Each structure stands twice: as C-alpha cells, then as structure tokens.
Amino acid sequence: MKIDVNVRAVLVGIFFITVLVGSVFFAKSKRPAFVPPVQSVAGGGASRGALKVRGPVNAPVKIVEYSDFQCPSCRAAQSDLEALFKNYPGKIQLTFKHFPLKSHQWSIYAHQAAECMNHQGKFWLYQDTLYAKQQDWSPSKVAPVEILGRYAQELGAEMKQFGACMADVAVARDIFLEKEEGNKRQVNATPTFFVGEERFVGPREMQERGENAIRKALGLPPKTPAEKKPEPIAPAPLKGAAQ
C-alpha cells in the first residue's frame, strides 16, 4: 500500500507528539512523592535542629516558607508576611526552611549564622536583621562573616557559642538537609510558600493568590482586587551582588 508523503508525515508527527507527551507524563509519574519528615517543634527554638516556627501551634493555617537570605524577592515578601500576621492574629503559623541558592555566594554564611542564632533562640530577630540589612552585607567582596557576627552581637548572642557554631559542619549539614527537603518538594525558586499543600512562588503570587487561599482555609470570602494593596515594590538592585 502506497501512502501519500503528506499523510505519512502527519502520521509520523502524531506518533512523535504522542511519544513526547507520554515521556513527560511517564517521567512525572516516576518522581517520588514528597513525605514530610517527622520533626518535633522544640520550645523556644533553643536546641540544634529545632524548627523555626512562628505563631501558635494550633493555628488553623500553616505556612511553610523556603527562603534565601540573599534573595531580594524574599526580602520583599517579609512585609506581606507581617501583614498576614497582623490581619489574621492567632490564625497563622509560619515555619521557616533554609533554601540557600547556588547563585547567591554569601547565602550559606547567612543561613549558617541564622541557624546558629536559632540554637540561641533568636532566629526571628536575626532573620529580620538579615533582610533589613541585606543591602549592607550582600554586596560584600569577601565572605561577610564579620558583619554577620556583629549583627549577632548586637542582638545579644553568646559569641563564644556563636563562633563555635559558625565553624560547625553539622550545622551546615542541617541547612542542606532542609534544602534537600525543599528539593524533594520540587522547590526551585525563592521564596516558595506552602499554604497547606498549595504552592505559591514569589511575593507577587503569595500576595495575589496566597492570601485568598488563607481566607478560604479560614472560611472567609476572597478579597477583591480593589481590597488588595498595590503590587510589591520592585526589589532594589544589589550593587555587586550575584546577578
């Protein structure tokens, strides 16, 4: 049987597209599903491996944030998170997870310092400082260990313990374990938020859709666009920072 060249080309095309689409769905189905690790919430966050949790344990809305301290978008998202805590008091619990990006060269130092402050029960104060002063330490030409130490000192950290912790490889390993957990949840950009199992990537997405997901979980009607505040201001350029 002689098939016309066009018909054959179309048939080959259909077969080709089917194979391509099938390969994507097959590869997706082979990816392991994420199972959250069993971890306890240590009171006061004053021990190694303690979760960095803010808000009541019995809060109906649980948010998990994967963030990078050197990321301008993560800094921009902080004011939105503050607004959520203010607008829905007692209803939200936020868990911070380390996700230092490869593209940010000083990020891991900042995360190690923050984790060390977590051991001393001062994580949230320290993370606020890191974001507020991001434009001071991020453009540093050398590893900003001294600056990070100064911030810790200003917050009343026990400096001998802080110094030992900064040199502790086990702390870095804990940070990368959290990042690995994020990788398993297919996090690839920061900040990524999970409200329950729903994913929101970036401050804009969190503001546009995330708040309505929270309202839905609380049984509140969605906010109309007019009720929403203006779009977040574009992150300021970081002079000399990794682009």
Next chain:
Amino acid sequence: MISLNAEEKSYRILFWGRIFIGLVFAYSGFTKLLEPVENFQGGMAAYEIIPYVLIPFLARVIPWIEFIFGAFLITGYLPRLSALVLAGLSWSFVLLILATRLVTGVLPANCGCFGEGSLIHLKPMQVLVMDIINTVVGLRLALLKVHPFGLSALLKQKS
C-alpha cells in the same frame, strides 16, 4: 551514499546550530514540565513587566512549545517551522530581558529558564547572549529550503 550539493555542504555547520538550539529548548521545556507549574510562574513573575493575568497561561504553554519544537528541531521534523517558532521564542526572551532591565532597572538573579535542580544555571545576561545567537541561527535555519539531515528529508526520500 547521498551526494551533497554546495548548499547542503554548508548546512553541516548549521546542522550543529540546529542540534544546539533543539537541545537547549527541549531540555529547558522538559525540566520545566517535570516541575510544578508554580515554579515557572514564579520565575516569570520575577520579570516584573509580564502582565500577571497572562502568567498562569504562559507558564503552562511555553514549556510544551519549547519541548515539542526542540525535539522536532533535533530530529529534523518540520525543521523550518520549528526553527522559526524557537527563533521567535528566543527573540521574545531577548526583548523581555532588555525591557525588564530598562523599565525596572533590575534583573532577577536567575533567568528562570531551567530549574534550580537542573544541570544548567544561567544569569539573565548570559541567556541574553545565547538567545541572540539562537535567534540568528534559528532564522537562518527557517529560511533554508533544504534540511538534508533529518526526519522530514527521510520521509521525502522514502516516498
């Protein structure tokens, strides 16, 4: 053995360009398709000039276009159309990067083209250079009437 004319001989150079563009787009599309669509949405939202209302739609469509036409270009199926589509995409990325830099004065740290877990990590300026090259090579491929090493040529020969 197929004898090659002058145009076909010069095509040997463009052939590697075709494979390169095809591989870049097919890999980029495939890695994005394996990940949750919100990741790419977030990557697009980082370029602050894209209208937010378009982002969910674009984030769902672009990876499929990249993957399918990238694979088409590698194998040489509909090579002219595939090259034209991918050159168009490359050019739109060039415009996006330039317009974002011009309007907002800042570019995202990561281009958002490949996932954090992928083997390739490019900054927007590196992608800009690559996309300009891809546009030029893609247009040249789209203008070529003969694509000897490929599925389409094979299908014609067998008829």
